[in-house]
Amino acid sequence: MNYVATIGLEVHVQLKTRSKMFCACPIEYGAPPNAHTCPVCLGLPGALPVMNEEALRMTALTGLMLGCDIAPVCKFDRKNYFYPDMPKNYQISQYDLPICLGGGVPLHDMAYPKDAQKNIAHPDKVVHLTRIHLEEDVAKSQHFETSTGIDFNRAGSPLMEIVSEPEIDSPEEAFAYLTSLKQILLYGGVSDADMEKGQLRCDCNVSVRPEGESQLGTKIEIKNMNSISGVRRALAYEIERQIAAVSAGGKLQQETRGWNDASGQTFLMRTKEMAHDYRYFPDPDLLPVKTDAFMDDVRKRVPELPSQKRARFVSQYGVSSYDAGVLANDLALSRYFEQAASHAKKPKNVANWVLNDLQSALNNSEKAIEDSPISAESLDELVNLIDDGKINSSQGREVFNEMFAHPGKSAAQIVEERGMKQESDLGAIESLCDQAIAGNPKAVAEYKSGKLQAINAIKGQVMKLSQGKANPTVVGEVLAKKLAL
Numbered sequence: 001m002n003y004v005a006t007i008g009l010e011v012h013v014q015l016k017t018r019s020k021m022f023c024a025c026p027i028e029y030g031a032p033p034n035a036h037t038c039p040v041c042l043g044l045p046g047a048l049p050v051m052n053e054e055a056l057r058m059t060a061l062t063g064l065m066l067g068c069d070i071a072p073v074c075k076f077d078r079k080n081y082f083y084p085d086m087p088k089n090y091q092i093s094q095y096d097l098p099i100c101l102g103g104g105v106p107l108h109d110m111a112y113p114k115d116a117q118k119n120i121a122h123p124d125k126v127v128h129l130t131r132i133h134l135e136e137d138v139a140k141s142q143h144f145e146t147s148t149g150i151d152f153n154r155a156g157s158p159l160m161e162i163v164s165e166p167e168i169d170s171p172e173e174a175f176a177y178l179t180s181l182k183q184i185l186l187y188g189g190v191s192d193a194d195m196e197k198g199q200l201r202c203d204c205n206v207s208v209r210p211e212g213e214s215q216l217g218t219k220i221e222i223k224n225m226n227s228i229s230g231v232r233r234a235l236a237y238e239i240e241r242q243i244a245a246v247s248a249g250g251k252l253q254q255e256t257r258g259w260n261d262a263s264g265q266t267f268l269m270r271t272k273e274m275a276h277d278y279r280y281f282p283d284p285d286l287l288p289v290k291t292d293a294f295m296d297d298v299r300k301r302v303p304e305l306p307s308q309k310r311a312r313f314v315s316q317y318g319v320s321s322y323d324a325g326v327l328a329n330d331l332a333l334s335r336y337f338e339q340a341a342s343h344a345k346k347p348k349n350v351a352n353w354v355l356n357d358l359q360s361a362l363n364n365s366e367k368a369i370e371d372s373p374i375s376a377e378s379l380d381e382l383v384n385l386i387d388d389g390k391i392n393s394s395q396g397r398e399v400f401n402e403m404f405a406h407p408g409k410s411a412a413q414i415v416e417e418r419g420m421k422q423e424s425d426l427g428a429i430e431s432l433c434d435q436a437i438a439g440n441p442k443a444v445a446e447y448k449s450g451k452l453q454a455i456n457a458i459k460g461q462v463m464k465l466s467q468g469k470a471n472p473t474v475v476g477e478v479l480a481k482k483l484a485l
């Protein structure tokens, strides 16, 4: 029997505000433990919360980018449970009136894992969202050998929860969903969404059922995933585990599981019997929020989205849709490209240099595009020298390597220093061609007898005679004329 899987994701996103959700403590990643605390975020008795309006605006902005309906009124509720990293014994969250409803995350080819991009089951799929709400993050426990420490720097940071409908069919789609969502969050500047820093965390709900069956199988949750590739692997493992259990006649129970990345397995954390009853009720310290007051401002902040950027790169710069996809996948890379291409004669050639030579040089030296030794303006200058026929492309590669090794040196300076100017003078090239024709009677005869590729040997000879400086296009044209059949 064939089985199908159904996956829904709950993504927690740390917003990039300067201060916390209900107090003025700053948010700073990597600060010494408990450096940023006050009576409000420590949960001391009698302390009163004050709402961070920018966090509300960022959540509404996320909603607009994802096509959600923004609720005219939303409110905050207390989610009651006891945990050492939350001394109030409740978390301020949103229950029945969240700020955003509906919407969706568009999946695109380039968001899938590389090895799955050729085999996409549902191209242009949109995974619908249930809701987006805003809450406060909890503190962080650190377990030592005989004790546990709690760091309250994170406590009370604004945390956005994005809940998808159970519409994801495979681990690869889950990967594409997270990649696409992360891109949009970065485009909007609402979060740095760095999973390694815990700025984007994901819980996965997954069930399996026999193909053709409409009733969903038993839902099992995998908690606290902290990498996109980990989500893919955990889901692949869990789907296989559930199918094996069900097809052997077993019955699954609703439970929460963890993921051990090292062993590549999920493990049982708790079953449904241990589930909390959160006894939500409206937080009496916080008034409901009318979103109309700030939505005009928020609408102005909606940026060009990844899908719009991809389409614009194709129409404005004439790059292929594949290249546009690779560029738009990375906001910093797309900014670099656009800066380099804005004055370029042939933007498509700039794209080639960025995607091939520059990216591989950056990879080899483990540098990010933001730290590129070659500025966008310098790359533009280099590509223009080649496009104007001042130097040929193999000389261009030499100049590129020199620029990469010695930041600040301009392409023109290196061309000058190395005496590299390309020879395009027709008279000079004609005389070199004559020499090469005279010196290669065998290749000439072969060419004249119809073996057209024999011209390459003669062309190579001309390039050698010119010490690599001849313009290869002009050489090709002159030789073809001189050897005309």
Ligand SMILES: [Zn+2]
Pocket: 020, 023, 024, 025, 036, 037, 038, 039, 040, 041, 042, 156
């Ligand atoms: Zn505080």
